[in-house]
Amino acid sequence: MSGYPFPIGVIAGLGPLAGATFYRHLVEETSARRDADHPEVVLISDPAVPSRLDHLSGRGPSPVPRLATVAHRLEAYGCGLIALTSITTHAYYQELSDTVRTPIVDGRTAVAASLTSAGVTRIALAVTGPARDLGLLDKPLRDVGIHVHYPDDGDQREIQTLVDSVKATGATPDLGRRLDAVLARRWSARADAILIGCTDISPLAGYLDTGGRGGAVFDVSRLIARAVLAQAAAR
Numbered sequence: 001m002s003g004y005p006f007p008i009g010v011i012a013g014l015g016p017l018a019g020a021t022f023y024r025h026l027v028e029e030t031s032a033r034r035d036a037d038h039p040e041v042v043l044i045s046d047p048a049v050p051s052r053l054d055h056l057s058g059r060g061p062s063p064v065p066r067l068a069t070v071a072h073r074l075e076a077y078g079c080g081l082i083a084l085t086s087i088t089t090h091a092y093y094q095e096l097s098d099t100v101r102t103p104i105v106d107g108r109t110a111v112a113a114s115l116t117s118a119g120v121t122r123i124a125l126a127v128t129g130p131a132r133d134l135g136l137l138d139k140p141l142r143d144v145g146i147h148v149h150y151p152d153d154g155d156q157r158e159i160q161t162l163v164d165s166v167k168a169t170g171a172t173p174d175l176g177r178r179l180d181a182v183l184a185r186r187w188s189a190r191a192d193a194i195l196i197g198c199t200d201i202s203p204l205a206g207y208l209d210t211g212g213r214g215g216a217v218f219d220v221s222r223l224i225a226r227a228v229l230a231q232a233a234a235r
Helices: 016-029 052-056 064-077 087-098 107-117 129-134 138-143 153-169 173-183 202-207 220-234
Strands: 010-012 041-045 081-084 122-126 145-149 193-196 216-219
Touching: 010 016, 010 064, 010 220, 016 041, 016 202, 016 220, 041 064, 041 081, 052 087, 052 129, 064 081, 081 087, 081 220, 087 107, 087 129, 107 138, 107 193, 107 216, 107 220, 122 173, 129 153, 138 145, 153 173, 153 202, 173 202, 193 202, 193 220, 202 216, 202 220, 216 220
Parallel strands: 010 041, 010 081, 122 145, 122 193, 193 216
Antiparallel strands: none
């Protein structure tokens, strides 16, 4: 029998490869010796969810109604906890949480807790443009005493281009090298660690040359996966 008392629901498709990567992280972060030790997972990757980037930029409809539909489907299946596999989509966290009875893990506070436990005090954030502009991670990080550093506008545009490229073509070594180059620039030197804070570029983490960096590189997808498993096991 699994040590998890209920299925874990995953709102994926934000984008699709980000959701698949998150599921892989759930599997890798589970303390399991056999198949039966893993939690039951219900993952819904719905391509009809409107673009969060477009809506937050004033160019498209709200994704909340479609996200709520997915959350209700997970709830109807019996999921006792729901994971939201996108930091940018946390802009709608409260609206979405208000539509369901099932708890949705707040990835922002989960990231803050993980980084402070690791001793991080200054973090360089590689996130989407809307996540940077809205400061979606700022308050949770500052609440635990972590100082936030963002790229300048030029480097931010490059990060956003990488987000769009992964959505279009998937993770490639070339995109990984480009992310590595952006993360190595001056803006990150003021921090003692880097957070890949967008799950769309999480699939590029394996291509990074982390050996030459002074600080650790954390992946938001893996940090949220750990928090989801911990909260599911504790309920």
